[in-house]
Amino acid sequence: MIPLALLRFLRRTPWSTAMALVGMALGVASIVSVHLVSASISSRLDGLVPSSLADFSYYLHRENLHTHDYFELRRRWRSGALPTLERLSPVVDETAQIADVSVRVLGIDLLSQLPSGDIPTASGAFAFNGVWVDKSLKDTLSLPINGIIEAPEGTLLSDISVAHDLLDWPDHQLSYIGLVIGQAFAHGLEVAENLLPGFGAGLPIAKPNLDIGPGWQLVNTAEQYPARAFGKSVLFNIAALGMLALLVAWLLIYQVAVSWLRRLWPVFDRLHGLGVEWPHLRNYFLGSIGVIASIAAGLGLILGWWLATKLLTMSVPGNAVALDLSGWVVIKAFGSALAVCLVGGAWAFRRSQRGQPQTLAPLLATLVLLVCGLICVIQPETGLAGGFFAIAVLSLAAGQTIGPLLLRLKRWSSNIGGSYLMRVGVREALWHPAELSVALAGLSLSIATAIGVGLMVDSFRLDFSQMLDHRLKYDVIAEGNPASLEAVIKAPGSVAQASRIQHYRSADIRVDGALVELNVTHMDAFESSRYAHDKRLGDSEVLLSEQAARTLGVLPQETLRILGETMTVAGTFSAFGDLKPRLIVDDQSAIAEAMGAELKMASVAFESNSPKALARALKASSSTLEIRLQSDIRRIALNVFDQTFAITTVLITIALLVAAISVYIAVTTLRLNRQTGRQLLNTLGVNRVEQHLMNLAMGIGLGAVAMIVALPLGVMFGWILCNVINPRAFGWTIELQVSAGALLWPCAWGMLAAVIAGMLQVGDAEEGAFGGR
Amino acid sequence: MTHHSALTVHQISKHYQDGNRQIEVIRDLSFNVAAGKSISVTGPSGSGKSTLLNALAGLVELDDGDITLEIQDKIFSYRAANERARTAFRRQHIGYVYQFFNLVPTLTVLENVRLPARLNRRPDLEAFASTLLGDFGLSDRLHDFPEKLSGGEQQRVAVARAVLLRPPLLLADEPTGNLDSGNSAQIADLLFSSCRDQNIMLVLATHSHEIAAMADTRLHLDARPSASLAPA
Known part of the structure; x- marks a missing residue:
């Protein structure tokens, strides 16, 4: 009987059901698209390091590196003096002109590892004096080719002795020694990187404790390959924004679950009155929301894949984009939808059943996290991850202020003047912390991020433009x-x-x-x-x-x-x-x-x-030669600059859209459960235009609450991005300029999103869960 | 202000559609109410009391027949008016008291009562709202929100709001259905005396025979759509 009652309820409220499905699917789509974009960029960046060197985590350099140095180090390693070292290998790495082509010659010890690659020769024969090349050199060199490898353009890989011959180096000369050093939590980090591509680039890099004697310089992968490190830093920035999209999507999914519960609660309350046990009702609730979450996750996967393809096509025009829906992204999509729905739904059910627990634990936890965030801002050693941790903690703290803020505003709301209908509209936005605080937290967070990134981009653009003013003093530049x-x-x-x-x-x-x-x-x-x-x-x-x-x-x-x-x-x-x-x-x-x-x-x-x-x-x-006029260079440079931030803009737009949907779902649920109030106003002769004006006032009220939180939070985000994130990611500092445009545009978009969510009344005509007189 | 008004209900019918089934709620119902007079509507649940009151408020469209309200020699026909015109008419000329949920929760007591004055741009009635609430024993609750009031107090606020404009017609749908006997009697007295004093026509739906007996005329609706009209 109970499933039948629930099914009939779903049939009677098709719009609510559809909105729950669409809202959750959009949340999942934003998660999937951000993941796929990040994974694609990460994969391209990994291609900057030849696959045969990809295992090395550190590199040892010294002046005039000799094979004796390598064998001495190897002897110490064999004797157990370097316990954290898992493997070491000599490398020759130099660029030379071979057959009039600039080639990066990489010599490795073939006795310790054979490169993997497609073998293009008919016989498939392998020769020690042969080479492996990337596909750009396949038909250029007159050398025996053992295989085609994944490597940057113009890379040649061979045994060390062959490299020595190609470079005309003495037999004892080496470029550096590649090291594989064991890392704590390596498996955990690998899982985290798979779930959040780019995550690893933001973690602080600790220098390993190696007793290797004087004269050696130990460098990590980021220092060895600055271009890759630069790209990974960009990726981490995108990944961090992706985390924001993930957080907002989770808030939306949670909001859907809570709204769903609020729609069903009167039915549950009556069923409980008839003697149905709470755990029984909770299972039905979780079952119904779980089914919706599963369908939404499937739809979100498809939509997210399509969105990611569009995003990448936009950011790298002209390049073919082929994205794979890996197991990790499927886990992330279904995991996010189901875990947030079921865990959040169970928690919301418990709160509805037993009332909101009065405890200081969340406040204390937030305070502790804020102190940790402050430490991360002050200490550069915490790296990029420290900067973004500070942003995450600020977001969490800001999200927690929405509920108490609404309660204070509710008490203050009797002071609101003006038209009575406007008062009703604005107070509707302030009177329901339980229904609206999660959705408003998402909206505030999206607006704040848009403000923070906007401030950073505007400040950056100004400094960049000033740098171009300094640098572009010549009329014509020739390169090639x-x-x-x-x-x-x-x-x-x-x-x-x-x-x-x-x-x-x-x-x-x-x-x-x-x-x-x-x-x-x-x-x-x-x-x-x-x-x-x-x-x-x-x-x-x-x-x-x-x-x-x-x-x-x-x-x-x-x-x-x-x-x-x-x-x-x-x-x-x-x-x-x-x-x-x-x-x-x-x-x-x-x-x-x-x-x-x-x-x-x-x-x-x-x-x-x-x-x-x-x-x-x-x-x-x-x-x-490439000949460019000064004006062309400025134009191209600024175009590239703007294109660099195109993905950022899209990610923020997605977060804002998802947040607006979250607010809409919350507002619709609120209205459906309070239909009698609207009927009463209708009886008093309030016409449709006036009802729309009330909804407009409500939307403005929602937007205003979101902005009270978002404005200071956004400026703090901007400061952290300019003074903490950029120096740590790229090594440059940006002077924060608080521009009106960067503050006002996100507020305008946020307000518009709130107003649309408040005014949109599609689906309101559905019957409530119970009738009223 | 003295109303020269009259309500005429002429052979009205109303049905609802439930899938393929047609449920007839009111059939060929007719009655009149003169200014300052009251009529009580009784009948079992589902007999159409609320539908009748909603029809008198212009909230539901009639299938057949017409309702006319004559005010100062002008006649307003419900059938001839569209939804927008009926809404505007209701705002100006009809007061309504519900059984439940009859106050706007986000407006204070005084704001709730003043709301019809604001909607009709009648600032001259705003001071009267405070006086009315004082007369109803609520002068110390003017700036409280409804959630802080008892059921009886909330219903007194609702009556004050309904009579503020001194409308020609006041509709009350089981106004005491949610109150104890003491509060019920108090609200009924308020309604009848206010309407009598201000020459307002009152149509009151109730299950209470005591309250129904207070009206000038009684209308009983059967579960099947047929009605009997009798003087109280």
Whole structure:
């Protein structure tokens, strides 16, 4: 009889049932789409490291690394002196010109590991003197190819001896030693990374305690591959936003469960009055919501996959996007829907049955977490994860303030003046903390995130634009093949039309074990001013990008040993978008002389009275060079900047949409259970237009409550993103600018979402769970 | 203000559809009420008392017949008016007291009573709301929200709200059905005396024979749609 009563109830309230299904499906879809986008980016970033080196977690460097050093280390490892070390392997890693192609030659010990890859030869034969290459080199080299490997473009893998031959190195020379070091909680971290792609990049990296003696420099994967680390940091930012989407989606799913319970509660109350036991009724409730959650999870998976495909197509136009629905994403979708529904539903049932428990435990727990969050903000060692933990704790604390805030506003609400119908509408928004606080917490959180990210993006864009103002002092820039660049600076056409020609040479070097980009050019006062340095750079001076200063741990006026030379740090400069830490020295410095031919021409800049004519002449002289006008570079740079944040905007929009649906579901349930109040107003002669105005007032009331919480929270998010997250993720600082646009737009969207949720009355005509007179 | 008004119910019928089944609630019902007079409607549950009151309020459309309300020589026909016109008419000329849930929970006692004055843009009646509540013994509860009031107090507020505009017609749907005998008698006295004093027509649905006997005329509805009209 009871299932029959419930089924009839569902049939009588098809709109509520459909909204519960759609709301939950959208929540799951946002979880799935964010997961798939993150997983796709993570997979692409992993491709930046050749698969044969992917196992290494740390790398050991030293000057003039000799095979003796490797064997000495290996002997100590075998004797048990390095217990945390699981494996070590010598590596040759250098870029060389082979058959007129720039190739990264990687030499590894084939006796310890064979690369896995497709074997393209007809015989499938394997030769020790053969090589493995990425697919771009498959038809380029005249070497025996053992297989095609997953690796960045232009990578060649071989046995160490073959690499020595290709590079023309002596047999004893090595580049570095790859290490596999055991990590505590490795399995747990792997599961976390699978459930939340990008999660690992935000965790602080502790230096392992290895007794390896003097002269060695131990670097982690992030320092070894800065481009990958940079990408992973971007990914972690997306993953953190994904966590927000997940949190808001969970709030929505919980809201659906609570609303569902509130719709059914009068029926349960009467059934209990007839003698049906509470556990029995709870099981029916959980069973019905569980069925809805399962169907919604399936729909959400499909919708999320479609949404992720669209998002990726938008962020990387032109690239084919193929996303796999892995087991992890299915677990995450169904797990989120079912776990939140069943656990949250059971908790809500218990609260409805026994009343809200009066306990200080949640408040105390939040206070403890807030203190931990503060520590994470203060201590840079807690890494990116520390910054986002602080944001999560703030979100939790803000969410908990909604209920008490509504109670205070309810007490204050008798002071609200104006039209009586407006009073009714606004007070409706304040009078029902139990029904509305979860949905309002989600809405506040979405608005706050939009404000925080908006503040960060606006501040970033301003600093970025100022950096471009400094940097783009030349009229025309040429980039491309070093030989072509060398030719262009000597070409009579370009020399005649240019009032100044500045050429830049660069090379990758290691300083204190860290891979950095060394730029060499003539650093007169004009050139120095491009890097915010107001005078000529001395021969023993160096300018550091912010990332380089952070990586190397030096401040202006301190000294730094670079390639055996002692250099004074003359200053630091912003370098937003740089993948690697960067050093700049004058072309007359000892370092420039020591590097000699290793420095490759990277770009040439021209000043000219007729830049367009010069650009045309340069294009005509060399078809392989990329010639750009200053205005083009600014436009492209700002376009790239905006595109970078496109996914962020979409993720926030999804969170806002999901939050609005959550508010709508909560408001609809509230209305359905209070239909008699509306009937009464109708009897008093309140017409439809006035009812819409009341709903508008209610929506504005809901939006206002959300904003009371969201505004300060959003500014705090913005501050943390600018001053904690960005320095830790990318090494650069952004000065927080509190712009009106960044504050007002999210508020406007949030208010609109609340007003629509308040005014939308589809489904209100359904019968309530009980009639009234 | 003295009303020259009259209510005429002429051969009205109303049915509801339940799937393929047609449930006839009112058939060919006719009666009149003059200004300042009252009529009580009795009958078993399901006999159509609430439907009749809702029809008199213009909340449900009639299948047949018509209801007309004559006010100061102007006649308002329910059948000729659309939903919007009926709503506007109800706002101005009809008071309604329910059995349950008859106050807006988010308005204070005084705001609840003043609500009809505000809706009709009658600021001249706002002071009268306080006077009325004082007369009804609620002067110390003006700024309380309804949730803090007892059932009897809530119903007194509802009566005050219904008579504030001195409407020509007041409808009361089992107004004492949820009250103890003491409060029931008090509310009934309030309703009848207010209507008599202000020349308001009262249509009151009730299960109580004592209260029904207080009306000038009694209308009894049977479970099957037939009615008998008798003087009290």
